[in-house]
Amino acid sequence: DAGVIQSPRHEVTEMGQEVTLRCKPISGHNSLFWYRQTMMRGLELLIYFNNNVPIDDSGMPEDRFSAKMPNASFSTLKIQPSEPRDSAVYFCASSPRISTDTQYFGPGTRLTVL
Amino acid sequence: ELKVEQNPLFLSMQEGKNYTIYCNYSTTSDRLYWYRQDPGKSLESLFVLLSNGAVKQEGRLMASLDTKARLSTLHITAAVHDLSATYFCAVIYYQLTFGKGTKLSVIP
Numbered sequence: 505d506a507g508v509i510q511s512p513r514h515e516v517t518e519m520g521q522e523v524t525l526r527c528k529p530i531s532g533h534n535s536l537f538w539y540r541q542t543m544m545r546g547l548e549l550l551i552y553f554n555n556n557v558p559i560d561d562s563g564m565p566e567d568r569f570s571a572k573m574p575n576a577s578f579s580t581l582k583i584q585p586s587e588p589r590d591s592a593v594y595f596c597a598s599s600p601r602i603s604t605d606t607q608y609f610g611p612g613t614r615l616t617v618l
Numbered sequence: 619e620l621k622v623e624q625n626p627l628f629l630s631m632q633e634g635k636n637y638t639i640y641c642n643y644s645t646t647s648d649r650l651y652w653y654r655q656d657p658g659k660s661l662e663s664l665f666v667l668l669s670n671g672a673v674k675q676e677g678r679l680m681a682s683l684d685t686k687a688r689l690s691t692l693h694i695t696a697a698v699h700d701l702s703a704t705y706f707c708a709v710i711y712y713q714l715t716f717g718k719g720t721k722l723s724v725i726p
Contacts, residue, residue, distance in 0.1 A: 537714075547706070549715075
């Protein structure tokens with residue numbers, strides 16, 4: 505199994521630009537999670553999906569952030585417009601079931617907003 | 619709101635020594651996870667502890683769970699340099715909530 509796949513691995517953009525991060529979960533996993541990791545705030549859950557449906561987006565910092573999961577094998581996290589304080593590592597994780605199974609993390613996308 | 623607290627946050631230890639990392643959480647939960655993260659890398663699952671009194675061991679690491687005390691420990695035996703990493707505990711309460719992590723440095 506290829507594991508959770510994220511792209512791009514690194515993204516450098518300028519303030520005000522739109523950024524789209526992509527994730528392919530492990531095949532057969534029904535739950536998908538987006539996290540953000542920074543030195544100051546640690547690991548934060550942004551949003552999670554179960555069977556492609558967003559369940560809890562209370563961790564999304566503001567309206568500039570949006571996430572979609574159009575099918576079981578693909579999800580996107582979009583930031584529009586981006587700001588320097590969005591600079592972080594964004595992880596996608598998937599698990600077989602929503603709240604009781606181990607989550608498997610992707611390699612992460614390191615985002616730098618100048 | 620669930621709070622997960624780890625201590626210490628930073629740990630520098632010599633090779634061959636033993637030490638314990640503590641994870642306290644604020645709300646009843648019977649499922650706790652330990653993850654490892656190497657610098658610049660992703661998180662790797664180490665242990666899943668499913669019930670009170672659960673103990674799991676892998677190599678030089680042993681994790682235990684006391685749900686009554688809302689406490690988990692990660693014990694390191696005879697540390698080696700390869701164990702240098704950041705260790706996170708995480709607790710399920712509606713969703714997975716992570717502690718801030720313990721950065722472990724094992725010095726020769």
